[in-house]
Amino acid sequence: MYGNDFAPQEDAPGGGLLGQVEAxxxxxREAAARSRAGATLPGDDPAAYFAEVIDADHKIEPRDWxxxxxxxTLVRQIAQHAHSEIIGMQPEGNWISRAPSLKRxxxxxxxxxxxxxxxxxxxxxxxxxxxxxxxxxELLLDGRQKYSSIFNYPTLTWADVGAIGWLVDGAAIxxxxxxxxxxxxxxxxxxxxxxxxxxxxxxxxxxILHTLAHGTPAQRAMAQDALDRWWYxxxxxxxxxxxxxxxxxxxxxxxxxxxxxxxxxxxxxxxCVRQAEILGLTIPDPDLRWNETRxxxxxxxxxxxxxxxxxKGEGPCNRQRMEHRRRAHxxxxxxxxxxxxxxxxxxxxxQRERVAA
Amino acid sequence: xxxxxxxxQGPVTSPLxxxxxxxxxxxxxxxxxxxxxxxxxxxxxxxxxxxxxxxxGVSIWVVPAGAITASSPxxxxxxxxxxxxxxxxxxxxxxxxxxxxHL
Numbered sequence: 074m075y076g077n078d079f080a081p082q083e084d085a086p087g088g089g090l091l092g093q094v095e096a097x098x099x100x101x102r103e104a105a106a107r108s109r110a111g112a113t114l115p116g117d118d119p120a121a122y123f124a125e126v127i128d129a130d131h132k133i134e135p136r137d138w139x140x141x142x143x144x145x146t147l148v149r150q151i152a153q154h155a156h157s158e159i160i161g162m163q164p165e166g167n168w169i170s171r172a173p174s175l176k177r178x179x180x181x182x183x184x185x186x187x188x189x190x191x192x193x194x195x196x197x198x199x200x201x202x203x204x205x206x207x208x209x210x211e212l213l214l215d216g217r218q219k220y221s222s223i224f225n226y227p228t229l230t231w232a233d234v235g236a237i238g239w240l241v242d243g244a245a246i247x248x249x250x251x252x253x254x255x256x257x258x259x260x261x262x263x264x265x266x267x268x269x270x271x272x273x274x275x276x277x278x279x280x281i282l283h284t285l286a287h288g289t290p291a292q293r294a295m296a297q298d299a300l301d302r303w304w305y306x307x308x309x310x311x312x313x314x315x316x317x318x319x320x321x322x323x324x325x326x327x328x329x330x331x332x333x334x335x336x337x338x339x340x341x342x343x344x345c346v347r348q349a350e351i352l353g354l355t356i357p358d359p360d361l362r363w364n365e366t367r368x369x370x371x372x373x374x375x376x377x378x379x380x381x382x383x384x385k386g387e388g389p390c391n392r393q394r395m396e397h398r399r400r401a402h403x404x405x406x407x408x409x410x411x412x413x414x415x416x417x418x419x420x421x422x423x424q425r426e427r428v429a430a
Numbered sequence: 431x432x433x434x435x436x437x438x439q440g441p442v443t444s445p446l447x448x449x450x451x452x453x454x455x456x457x458x459x460x461x462x463x464x465x466x467x468x469x470x471x472x473x474x475x476x477x478x479x480x481x482x483x484x485x486x487g488v489s490i491w492v493v494p495a496g497a498i499t500a501s502s503p504x505x506x507x508x509x510x511x512x513x514x515x516x517x518x519x520x521x522x523x524x525x526x527x528x529x530x531x532h533l
Binding site: 134136137183186187190193194197200206207263266270409410412413415416419420 | 443444446463464465468479480483484502503
């Protein structure tokens with residue numbers, strides 16, 4: 074409803090992300106319509122059946138047999154993805170009451186509402202694997218499951234809200250668009266929904282920075298400062314380099330992941346360069362330059378030691394984010410109990426009426 | 431036939447609901463996802479906020495997930511077999527002589 078359609082973004086290298094989502098959706102429908110040649114009966118040898126479904130690019134559905142490790146990997150990945158959406162509401166929520174105009178405030182509210190929705194889609198997808206949402210929330214609150222490292226960084230200025238939209242949601246989209254083709258059906262379908270909405274977030278962030286970068290010198294400086302602080306943490310969102318990534322090889326074989334961390338990071342850098350130029354802002358990397366032979370940009374890698382520290386809980390806001398989440402959960406307990414008690418009462422009332430009728 | 435999900439849905443405080451949305455008049459309700467809510471009324475309101483934020487629908491059904499019985503993929507072939515061996519149920523089974531129109 075709000076905001077401009079930034080045409081240049083579509084033309085940028087790696088752009089047209091919405092188009093890729095549409096294509097993934099079409100592929101999903103086609104795979105469902107296509108029958109597998111020489112299909113074995115699922116009862117005969119479940120492992121062979123599973124391998125065949127994966128090979129044929131069909132989707133694994135909740136009731137299909139799957140290797141335990143596949144199930145565990147998916148539970149971990151989808152749950153942590155869901156946690157990230159929920160925790161991710163905090164850094165932006167920080168600016169709702171201080172948004173500079175009513176329009177910006179309304180947009181930010183809608184965006185944070187979307188993030189909550191994404192969390193719920195993803196928890197629902199994780200639940201099809203046989204875990205309950207309550208268990209997953211417990212794992213998060215106990216610190217036994219993680220959320221994206223990026224949300225442990227503070228939002229210090231209004232421009233940070235723009236940088237989160239453009240860079241953080243942009244990185245998330247680059248990561249998530251291939252997941253629209255993931256081998257597990259419920260996850261793939263959730264990602265299609267998420268990506269369609271996420272693209273609104275990325276554009277709203279870009280628009281904020283565009284406005285600031287073309288405003289007063291102070292606004293421009295604020296935008297540049299936000300880019301300076303969010304650039305490397307955004308690059309780190311793609312995870313450790315391929316050599317150090319523990320789950321990658323197996324996830325690629327199972328077609329959960331379609332591209333390696335480094336491939337996605339490169340794709341992200343390549344599309345950001347032109348977008349930054351249009352903003353008139355400078356990416357804080359003196360070694361960033363076009364490599365004619367690779368047909369891609371060379372860039373400085375983020376600090377992976379910092380990434381590991383943040384993941385382990387020693388980032389700037391880890392404690393604050395978890396405390397806030399735990400407090401909301403504990404303080405909300407009586408409301409959940411009231412809703413349950415009311416539902417029980419309503420059910421009992423309905424039953425009495427049925428008996429009386 | 432067995433329950434759709436093997437493990438219990440966690441505490442009964444906020445059971446799982448499956449959500450179906452009809453996008454426009456004349457189309458059918460389509461499954462769009464699921465959510466947790468203590469009762470049907472809240473499930474409906476949450477489904478409205480969650481699944482129809484962008485004019486995706488004009489009608490919502492919510493069903494307790496426990497009320498749904500699903501067919502099992504193991505029995506797929508035997509279960510759906512009758513459709514395959516009665517090809518005469520399809521109009522393409524019948525030969526139409528050349529030159530016959532409007533048939």
